Amino acid sequence: MGTGRARRAVPPHTVAEGGIVSQTVRGVIARSRGAEVELVDVVVPDPGPGEAVVAVQACGVCHTDLHYREGGINDEFPFLLGHEAAGVVEAVGEGVTGVAPGDFVILNWRAVCGQCRACLKGKPWYCFATHNATQKMTLTDGTELSPALGIGAFIEKTLVAAGQCTKVPDADAAVVGLLGCGVMAGFGAAVNTGGVGRGDSVAVIGCGGVGNAAIAGAKVAGATRIIAVDVDDRKLEGAKAFGATHTVNSSVTDAIEAIRELTDGFGADVVVEAVGRPETYEQAFYARDLAGTVVLVGVPTPEKQVTLPMIDVFGRGGALKSSWYGDCLPSRDFPMLVDLYQQGRFPLADFVSERIDLGDVEAAFEKMHKGEVLRSVVEL
Known part of the structure; x- marks a missing residue:
């Protein structure tokens, strides 16, 4: 793969088959078990009811993405990799009230339902019915992609359930995006679970x-x-x-x-x-x-x-x-940890080992395998 910065220019909206409005952007996929990742064109539909499109600003390279590439999660290839991300909401679908276009958000992979037995017991961090976007992002030939942890954020723009967007104070996306997975899992394991x-x-x-x-x-x-x-x-x-x-x-x-x-x-x-x-x-x-x-x-x-x-x-x-995801409640924990970081009380920036381009994910996996980095972070 090349290592140049992925292009940011996005073609105008196009009308896909069935009348669905969509746009085409660049994203990183794992096409088959163990194969090197590829930087390809991905079709992102406009958000439907309960969905949001987020312009991704940064996404950490997590071990879970490598597990997806190696087939260690499931075999629903091709995968759209990346999940530890932050960005700005570009558009929302019908019925979305929690976030709005222009909001700076961290993406989370446990969008709580508010109605399952865990949520009704007042323990939404154990929600048993977390949800993702209903529509699918696809390759240009129509092949449906499986987004990593329901997010898929090694991409210029991604489609998620609106509940996967947690609004936080404006901050360095490459730093606070890490709260979307690994840092939250560890912090929460000690503080929430332990x-x-x-x-x-x-x-x-x-x-x-x-x-x-x-x-x-x-x-x-x-x-x-x-x-x-x-x-x-x-x-x-x-x-x-x-x-x-x-x-x-x-x-x-x-x-x-x-x-x-x-x-x-x-x-x-x-x-x-x-x-x-x-x-x-x-x-x-x-x-x-x-x-x-x-x-x-x-x-x-x-x-x-x-x-x-x-x-x-x-x-x-x-x-x-x-500890599942650090037993976190994103709406409670993400803003708190961003505040602690901005107050100088939580060394969140120290987790960022390097900032890389979208075309450098495969090389980042190799550095991770060798134990050379805590986190490589893709910036878009």
């Missing part, structure tokens, strides 16, 4: 973007001892910038014993597992204090299994939790 509070001890296993966001979240919440665990000294050094007070290289040191030693022999109050592997989950389980909390936010592949003695599950008490 319930980290003042004076708590916290251990975070895995110091990529999600793990570092959990570390930063623990610091904001008032944790006084924050232990970063990884096998890469470079990542451990980086974790200090986000608030880690201690680091453990688990390739040379027993992580469980090290965490206990750093917590007066007890174990951490909250352990966040940001890797998604059985061996690191077991470390998290045994590295927590009695009645402590384990939070799984690392995404395991389907074949991964963990086995624990039931007597230990019973005898250690506490809670074993999984």
Whole structure:
């Protein structure tokens, strides 16, 4: 693929088959399992009822996009990749009242319904009926695209459900767009799911973007001892910038014993597992204090299994939790985190390793695979 900046000029609206008004823009797709991504023309329909078209300003390159390309999510190729994004609402469909053209928004992949059993219980962050745009974006030959996490934001303009647009204060899109996935997942794993509070001890296993966001979240919440665990000294050094007070290289040191030693022999109050592997989950389980909390936010592949003695599950008490999207409520959490960033209290800009062009996504995947970046961010 070329690495030049994608063109921004957008052809005039055209009338597609069936009378649907649409426009053609440039976007990045994964056509088949494991194939290099392609920069192609994509047809974006005008928004229908409950939908919005957003002019994307920036989109982070997340591990989930790589999982889509590798067929690790499902096989509904071709995928329109990208989901960790911010931009400006260009148009809205009938019945949309929450956002309007001109609004600066972060895109989210859990547009809550307000009517399912979770929403009616007052726990909308668990919404079981989240929704996406009804219409499909397509290739110019009519092939329907599957947008990553219902968003598809490696593109100049994207079609989403209006509920996937969260209005926030104006800010650097390349920075705040990261709240759309990885940073929110990590921050929320510590603060929302783990319930980290003042004076708590916290251990975070895995110091990529999600793990570092959990570390930063623990610091904001008032944790006084924050232990970063990884096998890469470079990542451990980086974790200090986000608030880690201690680091453990688990390739040379027993992580469980090290965490206990750093917590007066007890174990951490909250352990966040940001890797998604059985061996690191077991470390998290045994590295927590009695009645402590384990939070799984690392995404395991389907074949991964963990086995624990039931007597230990019973005898250690506490809670074993999984964290979906940091158990976030975008309308509540995104504006709050943008405010904290703008106040200098949350180091959101430090997650941006590089700013790249739309044609550089494949190269960004390679850097991610090598552990060379926290986040490459596509700017449009």
